[in-house]
Amino acid sequence: MEAKPSExxxxxxxxxxxxxxxxxxxxxxxxxxxxxMGLRISSEEVHCRRSARYLFEINSRWTIDGSPRWNTARYINHSCRPNAEAVVSRGRIRIKALKRIKPGDEITYNYGKSYFNTFIRPLGCKCQACTATRSRRTKTRRLRAE
Incomplete structure (x- = not known):
């Protein structure tokens, strides 16, 4: 059995x-x-929900609505180069470290293609990896223009 870390x-x-x-x-x-964590809802109920931002699909029949503020995992942001992953097993979603995470580092995981295309792509990805890439491209363009 996994030891559950304290907050x-x-x-x-x-x-x-x-x-x-x-x-x-x-x-x-x-x-x-x-x-x-959150309320387990059926796939039919998912279509009735207004805010789909905290909905995490377990399988084709069930989804977890992670919108309650007591669901601390809802604060984990998307990254195109994450340091954690969401593992779905036996109807539960566990977040595990993909690599060693140092104190002060933001914990992130990849939200997946569907969520990315619906919510993130229209506004532009603001994860640390994409922000750094955009910054390098801008700097390169400026240097070429000079």
């Missing part, structure tokens, strides 16, 4: 994309971080 290992704080979840202690690669 001492992470905190909610300001990030480039709003609120985010940050490590306060070292989280080793492969470690369980926390569980994405």
């Amino acid at each position: 001492e290992f992470y905190r909610v704080g300001r990030s480039n994309t709003g609120l985010g979840l940050f490590a306060t202690d070292v989280i080793e690669r492969g470690s369980f971080i926390l569980e994405y």
